[in-house]
Amino acid sequence: MTYPEDNHTINRRQFLKRSLKAGIAVAGTSLLGYGLYDPTGPVGTEDGHAGLVRLPSFSLPDIGQRMSIVNGVDRVASINLALKALGGIETFIKRGDRVLIKVNAAFASPPFLCATTNPELLAEVGRLCFKAGASSVTVTDNPINNPESCFTLSGLGESVRSIGAGLLLPRDTFFKPTTVPGGTLIKNWPLLYTPFEGVTKVIGIAPVKDHHRSGASMSMKNWYGLIGGRRNIFHQNINDFIKELAMMMKPTLVVLDGTMTMMTNGPTGGSLSDLKATNTMIVSTDQVAADAFGAELLGKSALDLPYIQKAEAARVGTSDYKSLQPIRAQAG
């Protein structure tokens, strides 16, 4: 059997072509295998964590620790007076500021039960921010009950809409791991971070409430709503945890609403009989001082709330609110 010579040539050329392709395939595979070779396998058993985030400080050191306490039944009048006592909201919010307001929207309950930040108070603070020239006002919280239900039933969602502010419900993708420097509990833990991106000022607005585990839920404990993950685990050491929350979040100012104080059955409340008219509005750049005063509205003292002592020891603020010489005023 013979083959024509040219057939051989074609075959030879084809064979060389094929050899080249096969060679490239072999080399490619080997290179890939070499590049991806992992002799040891994965180490460590915990879920991986990438890129920790950290909240910057939003406080204004030039202004220092300041506080005002206003008596009055009307929240809108009280907050105006309380801010005016500190030089107006313009002291804190400048033209072009991007403001984030952290409310306490924890429960899907109506505003008159005062388990959540009062919607009229939120609207007024937001309105004042816009008036001072804020380029944006955003409201957020990672509440305990279903977020949509919380913002709807508490009236806070409607309040945000009414002033043209933005509402950021806690999406899964908004949470980034954080570690609090000097802390022992908040380590590589999901934080509601995305709402803080691009923000220049942060205001916390919280009601004064009874809280069975920690004694009281006020300005500092309000930051619990910035934490994601299975955060209830922190109830095992709530006082150190609240201290770390306060170490993590340094706000521009806090508004502590003691117009109605939830005296019993907190932090959910659920009945008007849980509430007491204490007719007080506190604005402070020092969250520890605000809570130290708030404790008195609950018939307690700062010494009854270990987290206040711990936060003070961590130099977050002072429990001796009187040392700030709070400006007192009477509304209406």
Added chain:
Amino acid sequence: MRIVTARRISQAFFLLLFLWFCAVSSFGQEWWQLRGWPVNWFLQLDPLVALGTILTTGSLYSGLVWALVTIVLTILLGRFFCGWVCPFGAMHQLTGFLGKWGKSASYKVGINQYHHWHFIKYDILLFLLAAAAGTLLAESIRFAFTYSPFRWILLAGTVSMVVFAVARSSSDGKRAASVGLVLVAVWTVLAFFFGAGQMLVASLQTGLLDPIPLVTRSVNLTLLSLADAYPQRLFASQRHYEGAWVIGVMFFAAILLNLRRPRFYCRFVCPLGALLGLLGRFSLWKITKKADHCRHCKLCEVNCEGGCEPAATIRTHECVLCMNCLQECRHGLITFGTLQSSSGEIASPELSRREVMTTLLSGVALLPMLGLSGNSGQNYNSSVIRPPGALPEAKFLHRCLKCGQCMRICPTNIIQPSGMEAGAEGLWTPILNFRIGTSGCQLNCVACSFICPTAAIRPLSLDEKRGRNGFAARGPIRIGTAFINTGRCLPWAMDKPCIVCQENCPVSPKAIFVREFFSTIRGGLLEIKKADGLNAEFRNAGLTPDQLATGDYYLQSIEPGEMDRRLIVGNTVSLVTVREDQPFLKPPKPGAKFEIQVRLQRPQVDVRCCIGCGICEHECPVSGLRAIRVTAENETRSRSRSLLL
């Protein structure tokens, strides 16, 4: 020696070697039992294992580099692995041979023709690889979309390329390229509008049908468990595997289908065969026909294993290099060589663009669909306890082949193939069942972590497992936590002393501790009829003689001034005798009231010490639903499941 004989020897050798590796994967004192045999070698040679884990993890783990040998040889020679090495292939060839025994040549030629449904295996391959590629895809999309100018470039570029490729495509290569581009485009557009959410994930499902994991699992869990039932040479007690019958049925179905068509599984199902077929596209050596003065007697197709039609236009991607055609051809026309076959050859399977795209898309979509169950997050099944060293669940599913090696090697037989407990994607992955085996997870054993071929269970040193020496700060590996069901526990619910769990707790200090509690027995409030220093006779006592003599019962006066509790050493129907060194200070008066109490030690779990080994659950005398049970809470591998700060 004829080449077919060589091939038969090779097949027999590798089949026996495989069975030997399976058999020696047992834990015992014999010289042949697991002493460093390379029992994962076949899994490591399997390129589909390597490719699947590369797609899911971006790395090639340790011994899996053996796959490069197979890949390189396949690129040069074609599917030699199928015809010469694969133990499952050898089983098929053997049963296929029996199926055609005594049949006419024309019948055999008939069943060995190429069937257009051979393409299904390529679809299976693409589907499984697409399911494994989800995370890679999501990562690329997320990466691309992190840089906002890039997303516009990507979108514009991809769309124009796709338009160009679809419009101009003619050859296979361009077709394949355009298919790929269309895919990217679809996902880019989806991601552009909906954001690359967390639903786009991957898991390794190749092991369901990949022949090496399949045959390993089947032989390990079913064949050897049955074969060893009487001789019990491999394990001292019968091995049990939950739901092993499903694995067995699948295995035997695959084997018996050879009676209809030889190498049915290889031709229609096998995703590894499909992969090797694609890899062999440029193979230098192949089966070819020398020149076209063939008489078309079709003798070469009588015993053709691949159904690749060497008489006509040979389909090299289907050829398993059985070399039967070489031997059968009376004219010596067929050779294994480098020349083109004179009657032409088809190097790649004919897959339509539409088909490939549909398959890939549905493969990628499978995992998000399964993910809708939400059991990878908060709704996780706490009864899924993974072996110590198992990676966090998502990463675990990126690697687990469902090969059953860990289930085989586990000396206590507690590692079991899961059914739907770990979700559909977790089918046949290892979970622990502390009721089925001979004990719980042995404190000083790391066998499963060492045998795992893909590090889904990563190799642990004893020090790391136990949390000793360099690992003391991190503590021992916990696989779950024991919880006591006080409604079922004997000392808690039934006034019966027990604490078997406490005694068997292997960690030091023990994770199970007890609190002493004296409980008045039912009808145990009695009134004295008469008494002396050591004996008290009660009215209407109705005791069973010596019922109280077990050393657990005490007599407690509830009269003021006589409060000591005395150990009972014996009793009759109405008379109770106390310990001789604990006599009554003065004999109780008739009418005085006493309680008969049982001393109980009620177990409690110290969650800081419990490692979830399940020995307590295994030993618990409540035989059905145990009174102490381990669930996955607090397992080391998942921080979100921790119980303590």
